[in-house]
Amino acid sequence: MPLYAGAYDQTGKACWYGPRLHGRVTASGQIFNQHKLTAAHPELPFGTRALVTNLDNNRAVRVTINDRGPHVGGCMIDVSRAAAKRLGMTERGVTRVRIQAAPR
Template identity: 50%
Template sequence: MANEPSVNTKIMHFPSALSKANTILSSLLILGLTACGTSKSAFTQTGQGSYYADKFRGRPTASGTPYRPSKLTAAHNTLPFGTRIRVTNTRTGRSVKVTVNDRGPHVKGRIVDLSKRAARKIGLVDAGVAPVQLKVVRAAAGR
């Protein structure tokens, strides 16, 4: 038994592999908790926000509903459809509550795409892209 390596010694031989595995497992756990509703009310995120171009009017969103610029809706890459979020333009301090009904944005570094009406309410239309913070205010029903 004296010649057998301990568990700690074995782990120390693969620190980068374990680090990557722990990072992946942690990410999956966070995503899983968010997806099943356990920690949605505590979910906040900061990054760049933008809004839909007018050319998308009437086109189906990922949830199946058509995009309507006059509605208070948003696209987010991971939050379930029907989730209500508060998006705050950190430059202006103005915020708006929107419902997630689409996937996106599909541009690196952006965390949310807003409908034109929502973007107008927080002063995002003229800027096009602005720093925002989003917070879940109500988890999607039945998720």
């Protein structure tokens, strides 16, 4: 499980994506599966395992970065539908999060 080469700890907004892109090829070359715990991030290397915490309800999930994005203004990470469910954010669509990736 690759981790980010340097410590990463940021807060911002998360969005989620799922049905529309399910089955399509991600930027890493993997097939996107909305039922897996994955995410899109603009700079974390593919394969990075990141802890995403919903700052509104303190629910957290570990995701693997396998895509680039988000492509929605104001969001710093796009999580899969499965990750969004674990974070309790599917209704709102956007929520405040903390993203942490430990150095390898």
